Amino acid sequence: MAAVPPKTKWCTVCMRAVPLGKGGLANFTQNHEKSGEHTRKLADQARTGLKPNALTNFFAPRPRPSAQSTSSAPVPSPSSAGSHPPPQDTPMPASTPSIAEEDAASPMDVDSGDSSSAAESEPLFLATLRTAVATLPQGVPMASSEDVLAVFAADPATRMVPDGDAWEDFIHGDFQRLLWGESGPRETIELSTLMRRGSLGLDGLVKYIKKCITHLSVPAAVFEPRIERVISALELLGSSTSAVPPSPQRTFVDLTQINSPPMPPKALTGCPGQALPLERGENAFTAYPIGLHAKKKLPWTPEFHDGLSVRADNCLRSAQASGVCAPCRRLLGNGLIKGILERNHFGTRPSTPYAFLTPAQSSALLDKKNAIIDGLRLSGLNMGRKLLTRMRHLEGHKRMLLAVSQNNIPRLQSIVRNCLKRGDSIFAITEKIGNAIRGTFHDRSYSKIAYQQAYVLLQLGGAAALELGHRCLGLPSLDATKRHIVPKPLCASPRFPQLEEMRQNLAVCYPNSPNPGPDSNISPIGPGFQLCIDEIKIQEMMRWNPVTDMIHGICREHGAPYGSRLIITS
Ligand SMILES: [Zn+2]
Ligand SMILES: [Zn+2]
Ligand SMILES: [Zn+2]
Structure with a gap:
């Protein structure tokens, strides 16, 4: 087919290029779209529900100086698809243009003169909608004139009244009928039941929006939230908004997809569990x-x-x-x-x-049990060691008992007492007792009582008796006894005791008491002494106590038969 010359616009209703002349796009919308030919064909289309040759138009590539598509579908390289369109009778290159792209740059509805700028300025949501429509499963029914979507099949430009606002006049109402039910906005599921394929359905909707944006200058932003709801309804039906599977309508064979069969459209629309x-x-x-x-x-x-x-x-x-x-x-x-x-x-x-x-809970339980088992093992090990130590100590005690029972150990008490004072273990005590038995150890820490016992033995039996005590009873030796006990004999008074004798005897008996001498400045009274004396007799004579009128000085043994009261007889 010959290239459409510039300064014309393709009319999708009349299926021919309409010269624009000097009036530009306004010439098309104001003159051609109100012409008798155009309105008649539009009415025919609305009646039959089909465009005259929508299918065959598919194979009519148009020269596109720089074809670009905003859809994510694969795009032919500009060198091959741009200025030199592939011939009709040769197979298409491996990366075939998608349906969406064909639609976007289709000569049916886009002026070929500014097709590249129109495709470039196409909003993203519209490209997404194209992709979703192109990938709609074949099970979705074709639209009829009774469907809600059929209202979008008509060219919005024909419904435009002079000096009117297209959005307020009809576009808003069209979308309202599609997206709103009697009781408010339609749910996505309900909306998905209204979706139909074909030119009276979603294809018409795509073109409708495209025309509204390009010809009627309606801002694209007002369509976006509405179209997003339509897209979600299409996704529910199995459409894809990202990948475009090859269309079954295409006669071209994609060599890259022969080995890997095309993925079926998204089928996980049932219950997800x-x-x-x-x-x-x-x-x-x-x-x-x-x-x-x-x-x-x-x-x-x-x-x-x-x-x-x-x-x-x-x-x-x-x-x-x-x-x-x-x-x-x-x-x-x-x-x-x-x-x-x-x-x-x-x-x-x-x-x-x-x-x-759950596996996580089982693992946690096993970890807990492992920790308990480790703790029990450790405490068992510690308990074993502790019992072993106790057993060794018990053994030591038994050995000591055996040693004590079988040997006469001199000064055993002193040895054990000194060991305990030092904090020796039972083994050290037993070793020391063994040394004492063998005679290699002598306890030299005698008590005062031991020295006194030795002294008594020395006084009573002489040096030989003390030597016997030293060898057999563990008493101090003769030299040690003499060093520790220095005898200081009391001074006996042959007559009435003199002061000097008394003082000397007191000094012997109480060696640590201050002894005030004649030149001492200590008080002559000094600290008192307590002497426990049963009876003391200073002179052997009787005396008369005039206060009690009694005679004292006779001992109770001899004076008892006579009585103590003086009886004067004259
Ligand atoms: Zn379920
Ligand atoms: Zn007496
Ligand atoms: Zn007497």
């Missing part, structure tokens, strides 16, 4: 007690993909359903599922059966 909430940082694989299925017959199956979900055995996997189906949702009320979630959140009890534990 009831998702179970995971705790923070928890892994889905370790958060489900998979072993429970071995113990019990459970009416669901766990699924581990992005998260953790359960699918009921009677799940309605229908592709028409959207969201979680009722049987799957009811699983959240199941006691076992509730228990799993509770244990994930609050932890397990010690009595929880092992089958109910």
Whole structure:
């Protein structure tokens, strides 16, 4: 087909290039679109629901000086698809232009003179919508004139009234009827039931928006939120907004896709299963007690993909359903599922059966048990060592008892007392006792009583007796006794005791008391002494006490028969 000369615009209704003349685009909208030929063909189209040759137009590539598409579909390289369109009878290059791109740069609705700028300025949401429409599954029915979408098939420019506002006049109302039901905005599911293919359906909608933006100068931003809802409805039906599978209508063979068959459109539109909430940082694989299925017959199956979900055995996997189906949702009320979630959140009890534990909980339990076992092993080891030490000490005590019972150990008490004072162990005491038995150790720390005993032995039996005591009883030797005890004999008074004798005897008896001498400045009275004396007789004569009128000086033994009272007889 020959290239459309510049300064013309392709009319999609009349299927011919309309010369624009000097009036430009306004000439087209104001003169041609109101012409009898155009309105008649538009009415025919609305009646039949089909454009005259929409399908065959597909294979009519137009020269595009710099064809660009904002869609993410593969684009032919500018050198091959730009100034030199491929001939009709040769196969297309490996990367074929997508339907979306064909539509975007189609000569049906875009002025070829400024097609590149129009394609470049196409908003992203419109390109996404094109892709979604192009990838719509074949199961979606074709549109008829009764459908809600059919209103978009008509050219909006023909409905434009002079000096009117296109948005307020009809565009807003058209979208309102599509997106709003009787009771408010339509849900995505409800909207997806209204989606139809064909020129009376979504294809018409794409062109409608395109025309509104390019010809009627309606801001693209007002369409965006509305079109996004349509796109989500299309996604629900299985459309893809990113990848464009090859269209079955194409006759070209894509050599790169012969070996790898095209992926089917997104089919996961059925029930995704009831998702179970995971705790923070928890892994889905370790958060489900998979072993429970071995113990019990459970009416669901766990699924581990992005998260953790359960699918009921009677799940309605229908592709028409959207969201979680009722049987799957009811699983959240199941006691076992509730228990799993509770244990994930609050932890397990010690009595929880092992089958109910998730792998993470089982690992935690094993860690805890390992810690307990390690502690018990350690305390057992310590206890063994402690008992061994105690046993050795008991052995030492037995040895000491044996040594004491079989030998006469001189000064045993002194040896043990001194050892205990030093904090010696039973082994050191036993060794010392052994040395004492062998005679290689002598305890020299005698007490004062031992010296006194030795002195008494010396006085009574002489040096020989003391030597015997020293050898057999462990008493101090003769020299040690003499060094420690210096005898100071009392001075006997042959007559009435003199002061000097008394003073000397007192000094002997109380060696540490201050002894005031004649030239002493200590008080003559001095610190007093207490003497415990039963009877003391200073002179052997009787005396009369005039106060009691009695005679004293006779001992009780001899004076008793006479009485003590003086009886004067004259
Ligand atoms: Zn389900
Ligand atoms: Zn007497
Ligand atoms: Zn007498």
